[in-house]
Amino acid sequence: MYLYLQNRLAAHVRQFLTQKYPDIELPEIVVEQPPKIELGEFALPVALKLARPLRKAPLKIAQEIVAEMSVPEGFAEFTVAGAGYINARLDRTTAARIVAADAAANAAEASAANSRGKVLVEHTSINPNKAAHIGHLRNSILGDTLVRLLRAAGYKVDVQNYIDNTGVQVADVVVGFEQMAKLSASDVEKLIASDPRFDFYCWDLYAKVSQWYEADKAHLDARRNTLHLLETGGNPTAELAQKISMAVLRRHLETMKRLDIEYDFLPQESDILHLHFWAQAFEKLKAAGVLYYEEAGKNKGCWVMTRPGHVRGEGESGPDEDAKVIVRSNGTVGYVGKDIAYHMWKFGLLGLDFGYRKFYQYPEGQSVWISCDPAQSEPGSPHFGGVDAIYNVIDARQSEPQETVKQAITLMGHQESAARYTHFSYEMVALTPRCAMELGYTVSEEDQKKSYIEVSGRKGFGVKADDLLDRLIDAAKGEVDSRHPEVSDQERREVATQIAIGALRYFMLKFTKQSVIAFDFREALSFEGETGPYVQYAVVRASNIFRKAGITPEDALKTPVSEGAFADSEDLWSLWLAAGQTSKIIEGCIASTEPAGLTKHAFQLAQQFNNFYHHHHILTEEDAGRKQLLLATAAVVRRELMAVMAVLGIPAPSVM
């Protein structure tokens, strides 16, 4: 509602100003919200902006505009306030009726939606050699929420999880199985079949391998040899590696599914290698002159690319020592080269495709597809890639390689694709020194002084995602048990799980992307204040009202809001206004690729509702008209809150 009326207002003002000041180049019509609701619903600082070109006091300009401009449909009046703000007041009854009728209208307002193109979001992409930890959780939750935001705004979205099954990390854990655990291929198979948390086993083994390397550098030969075998493929070690990485991958899918995070497609690095994506990309990059052969200097014999943002100085001659090496002098390609080829595939610029077969099926029936040789492609399989826009959810440390890939695509002449290449960058999750010591890790004196310590899968230092979730569920279960002994144990467990998910997802989303999260159990396990459970609780309270009132929330919204209903109810009106802003907030979150704004919105809406809940006792309200309005208010807030929670991936429990 809010966005719809805001756009209508901006268009109206623009039209008026164009006529009034034909000679002036109009600034963009900015619409803000006044600090207090008594001042109106919209604030236009346009008079302040016009002060300079018109050489006139802002206040005077505002007064002139308000005196002459007509009031658009749905609005009540314009007023001048402050230093020259033009404030617009809504016709509250009309606006409230739009909100009440909303759902459909909101969806239409959210976008010229259905025509929006297909986008690809890649997130998670955990090396398949160990259990997922809290850092991976931030990635997956941010990525999944981005997917939900885009879908809510009408985009078609494919979700990808990139599987680096031929890298050093997988090689390391394979070395662990072969050299340290000394398990045969069939032993590993038995372990995979019998251990429901095989990824935890790998977590410990991986940490041991790292220590083993440190004990004797000669042990690193094992890594080198294994890595080579994995890249080549078609040997027992590569087969073992594939068994292990697929088992760990399965565990990752299970872990993320606990948080209601799903994927459509899993491209494997091994397939990018075996299908020679790079060879194809290499030819195109050479043909386009993006890569050139370095004849001299430290990069002699390599194929290199100009680094993004690098400008050759005046009179600088000789080899560009700063250039990025893509192909080494021994002819092998580095990681970035393969990534360029992969991203050309994403945009449909490569001219090659994966094969697709089913890998996993969610309990509700949707399939997750994995890459394979096209010869083995399942009949009737979907096709991925070739999209209009991509989002890569990858932590901030990877921004340099991300820029390099984007640069390559730009230099190839695909500026429009490169412009729709978004590196969704975010900061890491670290542990507070206190938290690390609670977990039993030894923390050096130097580290104790820091505000946070980086987690490390290599050292086995961190909090595993499944462990955290288990602890959250236990904590929530304790609360639910004591509050609702009348409910069955099974339902209490379900509710506790929903609360845990809500708490965890909210926790990971409430911080802005660029903020390092210093993880602490006390904060993460909190169910009070600005948390997921606080928001969930507001919805449960709203639902309880309707359960006892013997009316559905939907029916409560069918009676039209009566004329003048909000005349002396500023608090009710501000709740309706906040509820009407969801689609505007969602658009803002997409534009800024910052989901934190939506958690803020959810919290504020819940907070306002709790306030309302305490001030108005709905069921005992005697005035029938008033009671109707209160019920409609609860219904509208409940509906919007549930919509927002769905985008945040936070479930709505039945009781709390």
Next chain:
RNA sequence: GGGAGCGUAGCUCAGUUGGAUAGAGCAUCUGCCUUCUAAGCAGAGGGUCGCAGGUUCGAGUCCUGCCGCUCCUACCA
């Protein structure tokens, strides 16, 4: 050296392209459960927005210079 980011209340963080009296949560203190559930509500205290300049009607926000912290910057993957 170059690039990116950060610095706001005791702690953890918000703060929309410059705008109205700088906001939340936690922690501390004071009240509120016979009511639609207290995972809640009301209230109090707590600020030199790292420092110094500049731009202007107006700066937490933009510019410059410092101070402090973090990450990136290999022919490894």
